[in-house]
Amino acid sequence: MLRNREVQILLVLLLSITAIGFIVAALFISMPAAVLVLTVSIGLIGSSLIFTKWRYREIQKLSVYLKQISSGDFHLDVRDNSEGELSLLKSDIFKVTRMLSEQGALLHEDKAKLTNAISDISHQLKTPLTSMIVMADLLRDKGLEDGKRAEFTRNLQVQLERMEWLVSSLLKLSKIDAGTVFFKKERVLVAPLIQAAVDPLLIPMDIKMQYIKINGDEQVSFIGDFHWTAEALINLIKNSVEHTSEGGEISIHFSENALFTEITITDNGKGIAKEDLPYIFRRFYKGKNAGDDSVGIGLAMAYSIITSQHGDIEVNSQPGVGTRFQIKFYKQVI
Structure with a gap:
């Protein structure tokens, strides 16, 4: 402590004041008064040094505490519930x-999620890659029949399109998770939005001879992002198309009230098993009625897009009867 320059300066200053006070008292008052001044000054200096030493000891404890924090030990509690600067x-x-402990826990959780995501992506890409490698080897055979060559080429194209969709979807999800997607806040008319979502699926619906019914007021709207919301609806309607049999019906109804704008997508398809309902918006989750080509990412993307715009989505389903997705965009976030 005494090697500290600030303490040395303070000590010299106090001793100088003590010496001056002793001399002045001895010359102008009396020797007993001078002795009293000297005694009191020495007591004050000693008290100051004791207090300074105590503060040094407390600061040293804080230094040890900070070293423990830097080594990753966040469980110590240094508070003493007293008053004062220390x-x-x-x-x-x-x-x-x-705060550092909570951030560390979040980073650890994010790291675990990233590891799981990489594992899931690797698993999803492994199957089409293996299939493509096999078909590429078969296509090298010069004696392969033209019909088989055309079939393998067609399958190869299908697998490539599947991989392209998967990678594109994962990139979109990653952007949403990272918070780098800027969702516009503009008035979106629901009727054109529904039409934009249905158009890319008209051919698959026509192949399966499915009937789609759209019902709602042309003026119904909400505040959100047109293109991203259309992306979410495409995935929801696509799910209905895939799980509805030939000649089935898909119904889309939209309405608006003072609290929210609602979009309902209903089908009379296979339905979703009761035990699968809590997990269908989970990434890479595949329910019992999922097809072999299902990846389990479309509904997860739809959920992320809608909830990122302060919306809400619910699902009700009954096996053999059908499924209903209910989307709500609230007028004001409270």
Whole structure:
């Protein structure tokens, strides 16, 4: 402590004041008064040094505490619930420690999610890649029949399109998760939005001879992003198309009230098993009625897009009867 330059300066200053006070008291008052001044001054200097030493000891404890934090130990509590500058400093350090602990936990959770996502992506890409490698080897055979060559080429094209869709969807999901997607906040008319979502699916619906019914007021609208919301609806309607048999019906109804704008997509397809309902919006989850080509990412993307715009989506389904997706975009977030 005494090697500290600030303490040395303070000590010299106090001793100088003591010496001056002793001399003045001895010359102008009396020797007993001078002795009293000297005694009191020495007591004050000693008290100051004791207090300074105590503060040094407390600061040293804080230094040890910070070293433990830097080594990853966030469980110590340095607070003493007292008044004073050191107590306030201890309290602030504890708050920062808790914040670092929470951020560390979030980073660890994000790391685990990233690891799982990479594992899931690898698993999803492995099957089409293996199939493509096999078909590429078969196509090298010069004696392969033209019909088989055309079939393998067609299958190869299908697998490539599937991989392109998967990678594109994962990139979109990653952007949403990272918060780098800027969702526009503009008035979106629901009627043109539904039409934009249905158009890309008209051919698959025509092949399966499915009937689609759209019902709603032309003026119904909400505040959101047209293109991203259309992306979400495409995935929801696509799910209905895939799980509805030939000649089935898909119904889309939209309405608006003082609280929210609602879009309902209903089909009379296979339905979703009761035990699958809590998990269908989970990434890469495949229910019992999922097809072999299902990846389990379309509904997860739709959920992320809608909830990122302060919307809400619910699903009700009964096996053998059909499924209903109910989307709500609220007028004001409370």
